[in-house]
Structure formats: structure tokens, C-alpha cells
Amino acid sequence: MSLTTPFEKLSPKDFETCWRSPSNIAFVKYWGKKGHQIPANPSLSMTLKECFTETKVAFKKSDALSVELFLEGNREDRFAGKVKAYLESLITDIPWLNNLSLVINTKNTFPHGTGIASSASGMSAFALCLTDYLHSLTGEEQGDLFFKRASHLSRLASGSACRSVYGGFTTWGESDLPESSDKYATPFSVHPDLAHLKDSVLVISGVEKTVSSRSGHGRMNEHAFAEARFLQAKKDFNLMVSALKSGDVELMGNILENEALSLHAMMMTSPESYMLIRPNTLAAMEMIWAFRRETGLPLYFTLDAGPNLHLIYPEVFQHKIKTFISHELSPLTQKIIEDERGEGPVKC
Numbered sequence: 001m002s003l004t005t006p007f008e009k010l011s012p013k014d015f016e017t018c019w020r021s022p023s024n025i026a027f028v029k030y031w032g033k034k035g036h037q038i039p040a041n042p043s044l045s046m047t048l049k050e051c052f053t054e055t056k057v058a059f060k061k062s063d064a065l066s067v068e069l070f071l072e073g074n075r076e077d078r079f080a081g082k083v084k085a086y087l088e089s090l091i092t093d094i095p096w097l098n099n100l101s102l103v104i105n106t107k108n109t110f111p112h113g114t115g116i117a118s119s120a121s122g123m124s125a126f127a128l129c130l131t132d133y134l135h136s137l138t139g140e141e142q143g144d145l146f147f148k149r150a151s152h153l154s155r156l157a158s159g160s161a162c163r164s165v166y167g168g169f170t171t172w173g174e175s176d177l178p179e180s181s182d183k184y185a186t187p188f189s190v191h192p193d194l195a196h197l198k199d200s201v202l203v204i205s206g207v208e209k210t211v212s213s214r215s216g217h218g219r220m221n222e223h224a225f226a227e228a229r230f231l232q233a234k235k236d237f238n239l240m241v242s243a244l245k246s247g248d249v250e251l252m253g254n255i256l257e258n259e260a261l262s263l264h265a266m267m268m269t270s271p272e273s274y275m276l277i278r279p280n281t282l283a284a285m286e287m288i289w290a291f292r293r294e295t296g297l298p299l300y301f302t303l304d305a306g307p308n309l310h311l312i313y314p315e316v317f318q319h320k321i322k323t324f325i326s327h328e329l330s331p332l333t334q335k336i337i338e339d340e341r342g343e344g345p346v347k348c
């Protein structure tokens, strides 16, 4: 699939659109890249429902590229700069992007620094608006190709964003699955027993992380364990696929936790080491293990690039598990965000 054909030869016109796109939580982690936004291993994620970004973009013809961005009504020049740099990176392929001025109004349903990936929802919402704009110039439908293009454009803005373009479960990166690609994500269907998973996010700390994910990916280049990690991730990916397909919640949960701990082990052992988990993250993990030993209930955790835990469990067990979370775990947290598997982006 060419990303730019047939767009490179068109000319801009004025257009407005708005998309809501959710965040996602990786079950098998993307951590390390080859070349330009190509993942070192395949990853697999669940798209969330309640945590999303809503982005409205007004495209106007102009003499030079300019981007103004308002987050919850406040002008944000830093984010505007990121979007502008992203569009500049596409100009070689679509030269007339240089003749656009953009006004972007965006808002998140979740607060910044809560362990929910705002780059995944934010960049996919913007890429969906851009794809909508490109398709408005050709009159093409919003079919499979639309979402493939949106995922491809999302990936170039932020890797994990390419997985948010589809609801349910999504994979990204070359694997044994049919139609897998390093360039865009693909939706993935799971066993009915695992189709309705909950995600209770324990916000342990809302402090902004000290090392960006971009820098974390970069540190994998010189990492002593990089090759072993990429092999482990490929193996975990295949095991996770088989667990989700067969409805094996125990296998799913074991891989989920091992992936989270491996991701953070990579951070701790990278050439310039750093640690994002906090004492309360560890305390909560120990309590989850004890709860599982005592009750046999399938409650598992994962971590994004931060100290906050995502607690994953099947909806059918939510009553007992939510009681445990609110009685035992909530004292360790600043707050808890309740989310679950969602259906993917919508045009607003």
C-alpha cells in the first residue's frame, strides 16, 4: 500500500473534521525500533473505551505551513510544534501540505500523567482527521483502506497510536498472523470469554515521567539485552495470540505480567538506567499476587511506561474484584480510572 498515492498530485482545499479516538493498553509491548518508526517486535493491545481524545481540525489553504493548537481551550505551542514537525516529515511525499494552515482544538477525557497513553489517542485522533481530509479530496469512502491509511499515518506520528485506529484487540508488527505489517496495525478477534475485559487503572503517581518513551525506545539501541528482549517479545506475542484465541485467561495473565515486568527491567538495565515504578506500584503488585493465590480469581496487572498499574480482568468477575480494589488497593493510589475494552474511533 502506498501511503501517498493518489494524494501527492492533488491541491489543498478548506475542510473541517472531528474524530474521537481512544487510548490503548499493550498486552505485548513495543519497546525498541528499527529505522523510522518500524517496531523491533510485534505488539498486541486492547483499545480502551472511556479514555479518548476528541480532536477537531480546520484545514485552510495558506502560503506556508502553520499549526495552532488549543488543548481544552488553552493554546499549547509545544504540542502545535510536534504536529507541525510531524506534517513537515510528510512533505517530501505530499508537497502541498506546505500550503496549509491548521487550527486544532483537542481535549482528553482523562487527565495527563495518569498512565493512559495520550500520545496513542491524541496522535491517532489527529491522523484520522488528516486521513479524512485526504479522502475528502478524492471522494474515497471510509472503508478498510481509510483505516489502514489512518493507522499508517498514526504510526509515523507515534508508534502505539497506530493500534488505536481499531476497536477490540489489535496487533502491529510483522508476525505469523495473516496481513500483519510493520507499517500499520490490524484488528484481531479473540475468544468470547476474553472479549469483555475490564481495565481499572490505579493512578499511583500523576507526576510527569522523567524519561520520555521516545528516549526509552532509543536506549534499546545500545542495550545489552536488546536481542534477548526482542526474541522474548516475539515468543510472548505468539503465546498471547494463542491465549486470547483459545480463551486461556491464566496464560494471558501470566504473559501480560511478564511483559510489563520485562519492559520495566529494560528501563532499569538500559545503558543510562532509570526506574519509573514507585514503592506503591510494588506494594500493589504484591497484593494482587496474594489476592490471586487466595481467591483463584483472574486479576492481572500490566504497566505502561510509568508507575501506574492497569488491572485487567474478565467482566464476569468484576463484583468481587472491584470490592478488593476499592477496599485494599485504593489506599495506595491517588485515584482509580475505570475503563474496559472499547469499540474504536468514531467521527464526531
Ligand code: 2P0
Binding pocket: 025, 026, 028, 029, 030, 031, 037, 043, 119, 120, 157, 158, 159, 160, 161, 213, 214, 217, 263, 303, 304, 305
Ligand atoms: C506500547 N509503549 O507498546 C509501549 C509499552 C509504552 C510502553 O509504545 O516513539 O509513544 O512515539 O513511537 O508509541 C510508548 O511509545 O513511542 C509505547 P513513539 P510511543 O504501548
